[in-house]
Amino acid sequence: MSVRDWQPEPGLGLTGPPLRLHPMIVGYEPIRESISVLGGDPALFLLEPVTVAAVVYENGWLLVDAGFNVDVVRDPAERIEYFNWESYTALLPPGDPLVEQVAALGLAWETLRGCVISHVHADHTGGLRLLGPEVPVLMQRAEYEFAAGIPTLEEKHVVVPGDYLRDDLSIVLLDGDTQLAPGVTALDTRGHTPGHQSVMVELPERTVVLACDAADLWRNIGDQLPCGTVMRPEDEPFALTAVQRLYELAQRPGVEVWPGHDPEWAPWREKTVS
Ligand SMILES: [Zn+2]
Numbered sequence: 001m002s003v004r005d006w007q008p009e010p011g012l013g014l015t016g017p018p019l020r021l022h023p024m025i026v027g028y029e030p031i032r033e034s035i036s037v038l039g040g041d042p043a044l045f046l047l048e049p050v051t052v053a054a055v056v057y058e059n060g061w062l063l064v065d066a067g068f069n070v071d072v073v074r075d076p077a078e079r080i081e082y083f084n085w086e087s088y089t090a091l092l093p094p095g096d097p098l099v100e101q102v103a104a105l106g107l108a109w110e111t112l113r114g115c116v117i118s119h120v121h122a123d124h125t126g127g128l129r130l131l132g133p134e135v136p137v138l139m140q141r142a143e144y145e146f147a148a149g150i151p152t153l154e155e156k157h158v159v160v161p162g163d164y165l166r167d168d169l170s171i172v173l174l175d176g177d178t179q180l181a182p183g184v185t186a187l188d189t190r191g192h193t194p195g196h197q198s199v200m201v202e203l204p205e206r207t208v209v210l211a212c213d214a215a216d217l218w219r220n221i222g223d224q225l226p227c228g229t230v231m232r233p234e235d236e237p238f239a240l241t242a243v244q245r246l247y248e249l250a251q252r253p254g255v256e257v258w259p260g261h262d263p264e265w266a267p268w269r270e271k272t273v274s
Contacts, residue, residue: 003171012113014057016182020274021201021208022054022105026067026097035228036216048261050123051268053210055184055201060113064199064210066127067098072160082160098127114138118212119193120147125163133168141173143195189214191239193231204274209249209257214242216261221246
């Protein structure tokens with residue numbers, strides 16, 4: 001596996017501005033309200049969509065998050081190894097939801113210039129299996145450094161290390177807020193995980209901030225309530241800072257902040273946003 005630092009030049013080689021964004025739902029998961037929202041009801045379950053987005057440029061595209069690893073979810077032994085959590089399961093539509101939606105959008109994997117991973121939880125890294133070493137995988141350094149050590153920890157985490165610790169993957173490390181391409185910026189929203197990042201996309205008609213799991217639900221943003229779980233207890237204060245940051249962004253004219261897993265957030269069901 002190659003791991004290197006981000007270099008603004010040559011960057012990803014995308015020439016802007018971004019033309020459009022394609023929201024995609026690639027699976028579902030039942031989540032306790034108390035996991036999504038601090039103080040939520042542990043007996044109330046939400047059926048939350050697993051979301052990814054494609055940002056399209058004139059000369060290529062970017063993928064933001066990658067959903068479940070459908071091969072792991074569908075393999076009985078691997079499913080027990082990685083998805084055996086009480087009251088949790090990964091729900092997949094038939095087929096390969098990411099591959100099929102990308103094909104339906106007319107996007108070619110050969111023109112994918114980068115994949116931004118918000119954080120390493122198993123519902124975000126699965127599609128990395130589709131990438132070769134030519135596609136940079138963009139993660140925060142703090143996330144990668146913690147995630148690389150997870151297999152040696154005693155405590156179990158909801159990750160599939162094989163998704164992101166693969167020999168033929170090219171990891172590129174970011175340090176905090178980073179402009180990745182014209183109109184696309186990674187935002188430091190650590191807390192839920194040590195190096196969680198959100199992604200701001202400045203489209204022709206609006207700016208969309210993909211909160212990812214810094215805010216599962218709109219309520220996290222609107223009421224400035226942090227997510228209910230953090231990977232490390234010391235990151236708890238940052239989970240609050242992250243939703244405060246997202247709330248502040250949502251107050252700006254022309255800026256929409258999209259929660260990562262909100263079943264009620266209608267824009268996730270749109271095909272194209274510009
Ligand atoms: Zn998630």
